[in-house]
Amino acid sequence: xxxxxxxxxxxxxxxxxxxxxxxxxxxxxxxxxxxxxxxxxxxxxxxxxxxxxxxxxxxxxxxxxxxxxxxxxxxxxxxxxxxxxxxxxxxxxxxxxxxxxxxxxxxxxxxxxxxxxxxxxxxxxxxxxxxxxxxxxxxxxxxxxxxxxxxxxxxxxxxxxxxxxxxxxxxxxxxxxxxxxxxxxxxxxxxxxxxxxxxxxxxxxxxxxxxxxxxxxxxxxxxxxxxxxxxxxxxxxxxxxxxxxxxxxxxxxxxxxxxxxxxxxxxxxxxxxxxxxxxxxxxxxxxxxxxxxxxxxxxxxxxxxxxxxxxxxxxxxxxxxx
Amino acid sequence: xxxxxxxxxxxxxxxxxxxxxxxxxxxxxxxxxxxxxxxxxxxxxxxxxxxxxxxxxxxxxxxxxxxxxxxxxxxxxxxxxxxxxxxxxxxxxxxxxxxxxxxxxxxxxxxxxxxxxxxxxxxxxxxxxxxxxxxxxxxxxxxxxxxxxxxxxxxxxxxxxxxxxxxxxxxxxxxxxxxxxxxxxxxxxxxxxxxxxxxxxxxxxxxxxxxxxxxxxxxxxxxxxxxxxxxxxxxxxxxxxxxxxxxxxxxxxxxxxxxxxxxxxxxxxxxxxxxxxxxxxxxxxxxxxxxxxxxxxxxxxxxxxxxxxxxxxxxxxxxxxx
Numbered sequence: 001x002x003x004x005x006x007x008x009x010x011x012x013x014x015x016x017x018x019x020x021x022x023x024x025x026x027x028x029x030x031x032x033x034x035x036x037x038x039x040x041x042x043x044x045x046x047x048x049x050x051x052x053x054x055x056x057x058x059x060x061x062x063x064x065x066x067x068x069x070x071x072x073x074x075x076x077x078x079x080x081x082x083x084x085x086x087x088x089x090x091x092x093x094x095x096x097x098x099x100x101x102x103x104x105x106x107x108x109x110x111x112x113x114x115x116x117x118x119x120x121x122x123x124x125x126x127x128x129x130x131x132x133x134x135x136x137x138x139x140x141x142x143x144x145x146x147x148x149x150x151x152x153x154x155x156x157x158x159x160x161x162x163x164x165x166x167x168x169x170x171x172x173x174x175x176x177x178x179x180x181x182x183x184x185x186x187x188x189x190x191x192x193x194x195x196x197x198x199x200x201x202x203x204x205x206x207x208x209x210x211x212x213x214x215x216x217x218x219x220x221x222x223x224x225x226x227x228x229x230x231x232x233x234x235x236x237x238x239x240x241x242x243x244x245x246x247x248x249x250x251x252x253x254x255x256x257x258x259x260x261x262x263x264x265x266x267x268x269x270x271x272x273x274x275x276x277x278x279x280x281x282x283x284x285x286x287x288x289x290x291x292x293x294x295x296x297x298x299x300x301x302x303x304x305x306x307x308x309x310x311x312x313x314x315x316x317x318x319x320x321x322x
Numbered sequence: 323x324x325x326x327x328x329x330x331x332x333x334x335x336x337x338x339x340x341x342x343x344x345x346x347x348x349x350x351x352x353x354x355x356x357x358x359x360x361x362x363x364x365x366x367x368x369x370x371x372x373x374x375x376x377x378x379x380x381x382x383x384x385x386x387x388x389x390x391x392x393x394x395x396x397x398x399x400x401x402x403x404x405x406x407x408x409x410x411x412x413x414x415x416x417x418x419x420x421x422x423x424x425x426x427x428x429x430x431x432x433x434x435x436x437x438x439x440x441x442x443x444x445x446x447x448x449x450x451x452x453x454x455x456x457x458x459x460x461x462x463x464x465x466x467x468x469x470x471x472x473x474x475x476x477x478x479x480x481x482x483x484x485x486x487x488x489x490x491x492x493x494x495x496x497x498x499x500x501x502x503x504x505x506x507x508x509x510x511x512x513x514x515x516x517x518x519x520x521x522x523x524x525x526x527x528x529x530x531x532x533x534x535x536x537x538x539x540x541x542x543x544x545x546x547x548x549x550x551x552x553x554x555x556x557x558x559x560x561x562x563x564x565x566x567x568x569x570x571x572x573x574x575x576x577x578x579x580x581x582x583x584x585x586x587x588x589x590x591x592x593x594x595x596x597x598x599x600x601x602x603x604x605x606x607x608x609x610x611x612x613x614x615x616x617x618x619x620x621x622x623x624x625x626x627x628x629x630x631x632x633x634x635x636x637x638x639x640x641x642x643x644x
Contacts, residue, residue: 033470084432110406110432111469114439118462121443125456133455134447140440147433148355 004046007312010305011054014068018050021072025119036112040079049074049175052204052313053183056197058306060187069126070186073136074179076120081143081175083113132182139178146170155235155258161242165206168213173205180204196297200310203294208317210287213238215321217274223322229267232257239286243279244270284318291318326368329634332627333376336390340372343394347441358434362401371396371497374526374635375505378519380628382509391448392508395458396501398442403465403497405435454504461500468492477557477580483564487528494534495527502526518622522632525616530639532609535560537643539596545644551589554579561608565601566592606640613640 008015026037050071057067087109117140124136146167153159180201184194216231217240231238235258237245244252252273257266274280291314301307330337348359372393379389409431439462446458468489475481502523506516538553539562553560557580559567566574574595579588596602613636623629 028467030467030471032474033467036470081436084436087428087432106409106428107473108470110409110435111466111473113432113436114403114406115463115466115470117436117439118459118466121459121462122456125452125459128452130447130450130452134444137440137443137447140443141437144433144437144440145350145352145355148358148430148437149352151429151433152354 004316007309007316008051010058010309011051014054014064014071015047015051017064017068018047018054018071018075021068021123022075025072025076025116033115036108037116040083040112040116041075045075045079047075048208048313048317049078049179052176052179052201052310055306055309056180056183056189056201057187058304059193059197059301060184060189062187066127066129066186067183069123070132070182071179073120073123073127074175074182076116076123077136077140078175080113080116080120081147083109083116085147087113127186129186132185135178135182135185139174142170142174146174150236153237155261156237157245157255157258159237159242161239161246164237164239164242168206168209169202172209172212173202176205176208177202193301196300199297200294203290203297204314204317207287207290207294207314210239210283210290211317211320214240214280214283214287216240217271218280219322229271232270233262233267235261239283240274240279241270243282244274244277247277247279248273287318291315326638329631329638330373332380332631333373336376336386336393337369337373339386339390340369340376340393340397343390343445344397347394347398355437358430359438362405362434362438363397367397367401369397370530370635370639371400371501374498374501374523374632377628377632378502378505378511378523379509380626381515381519381623382506382511384509388449388451388508389505391445392454392504393501395442395445395449396497396504398438398445399458399462400497402435402438402442403469405431405438407469409435449508451508454507457500457504457507461496464492464496468496472558475559477583478559479567479577479580481559481564483561483568486559486561486564490528490531490535491524494531495524498527498530499524515623518619521619522616525612525619526636526639529609529612529616529636532561532605532612533639533642536562536602536605536609538562539593540602541644551593554592555584555589557583561605562596562601563592565604566596566599569599569601570595609640613637 005012022041026034026041028034028037053071053074054067057063057070087106120136124133127133146169150167150171153163177198178201181194181198184197189197213231216228216238219228221228227233232241232254237254241254245254253266253269257263257270260266294314295311298307298310327334344363348356348363350356350359375393375396376389379385379392409428442458446455449455468491472489472493475485499520500523503516503520506519511519535553538550538560541550543550549555554563554576559576563576567576575588575591579585579592582588616636617633620629620632
């Protein structure tokens with residue numbers, strides 16, 4: 001068993017049911033559609049959002065008929081947003097595989113994402129929980145707002161770390177928060193428990209995105225399956241680059257890179273400056289702070305194996321290298 | 323009052339409430355987002371889907387608190403799909419105004435569409451009706467499936483009229499059907515009435531799309547605000563071009579047009595051949611047949627002013643020139 005399988009042990013069966021449900025979504029009538037769906041739904045994701053929803057449900061009156069559809073809808077929403085993200089980023093690959101938009105062209109990738117969003121909506125409706133259904137739609141709004149804000153500030157050299165934190169809260173942490181909170185709500189956990197899990201998910205999501213942004217500087221291209229520095233190349237400032245701007249406001253290559261765009265030399269300079277400073281360690285410290293807050297939020301919950309799994313997900317997120 | 327205002331008279335106040343609600347959606351916190359939303363939500367649409375939902379509700383126990391959110395969600399879903407459609411078609415204009423994707427670039431247009439889809443989901447959840455919420459999500463699936471099928475068969479010369487009818491049923495008629503059926507369901511109309519209205523909406527939607535496809539051959543570029551022949555130029559066969567292929571299988575410019583793409587001469591030839599034949603009249607006859615079926619479906623409903631409005635919408639759709 002891999003480390004993540006051990007962490008997921010308390011929900012192993014139901015996570016297999018989620019996988020099975022995703023399989024049923026991918027078996028569309030038209031073979032070409034089935035193939036498109038299989039490509040994006042089975043691209044090697046860790047199913048972290050479904051796992052969190054299932055684990056959160058274990059603190060309430062767990063019912064498979066509600067938790068599995070919710071968990072499925074979260075993975076579908078996440079996948080749809082990746083498909084649309086890839087269009088946004090003009091990214092050629094994600095996790096080492098060609099992206100949907102590079103395989104199917106932009107037209108089809110947009111509509112494929114819509115199809116998957118709609119499937120997500122069908123599954124969330126199956127929970128029969130109107131609060132969770134609304135929460136789900138509101139999360140999609142928050143995610144889109146943050147994506148639009150990121151798009152709008154691309155190649156803008158003047159951004160604050162606070163604005164960055166707001167952006168990743170909307171783009172990434174909101175869905176982790178909804179996974180944990182929604183998982184609690186469909187299982188009729190108490191309001192306090194649902195709030196605690198919401199806070200866990202949000203802080204975990206912040207840590208997750210900061211690590212993602214660190215790996216874009218420190219990662220190994222082979223392991224990551226995507227080029228290093230892709231955020232900067234696309235004009236997106238993240239924590240490491242913002243700290244570089246703070247450290248060396250008058251002596252850094254980012255302003256020139258954003259002006260000239262597409263300069264591999266300037267990009268390489270920026271990456272080297274980040275790697276040779278304490279910036280990545282300071283960024284990790286920020287991620288660990290969020291991880292600590294995530295675990296602290298769990299303190300009101302009973303100290304079960306399920307809680308341990310949630311805590312270990314935090315470590316897993318902080319230690320991942322791809 | 324314009325003709326459509328007279329038709330909408332029985333629901334004038336509630337349609338104004340829908341307009342007001344759409345206005346509140348467009349007043350997003352960020353001014354740039356508010357501007358994007360206003361551009362696409364107030365682009366001069368006829369609000370036909372909301373109107374149908376409101377009218378359908380009048381056959382049941384009409385309650386503004388349920389019908390107005392449903393009607394709003396239908397217009398939002400329609401708008402979101404137009405925003406994404408424009409990306410798909412690489413269309414430069416729609417209804418004479420620049421499209422979202424030409425104004426905001428593809429990235430932003432994709433996410434703006436997602437934002438509006440999510441707002442639609444919020445409003446449909448407000449109806450508190452899980453059957454309608456599910457119907458809504460399923461309609462979005464059907465629409466996306468049809469769009470993907472259209473995409474997939476672009477520039478494919480071998481298509482049947484039956485496949486075309488299936489495609490427009492999914493792409494267009496399904497949302498009209500859901501507007502009418504959903505409008506009845508949120509007002510707790512009887513199952514028979516909801517079924518009759520579903521059939522009305524579906525047949526009306528078929529007529530609507532066929533007229534749309536006729537206007538792409540017969541329309542006035544000035545009035546329409548988009549170039550004539552845009553469907554053929556984008557490789558989409560519609561009823562008039564399919565009838566031309568049937569009439570003159572060995573002697574028509576479409577095969578060459580699809581092979582060469584982007585040939586204004588071949589396009590002009592095809593348009594002239596269609597216009598100088600009986601094809602547009604035969605296409606109108608097909609649209610009128612669907613219009614007749616739409617009205618026939620209403621026969622089980624009480625002969626009220628509301629039913630007259632629904633009947634007149636059919637005439638309006640058949641007679642529209644833009």
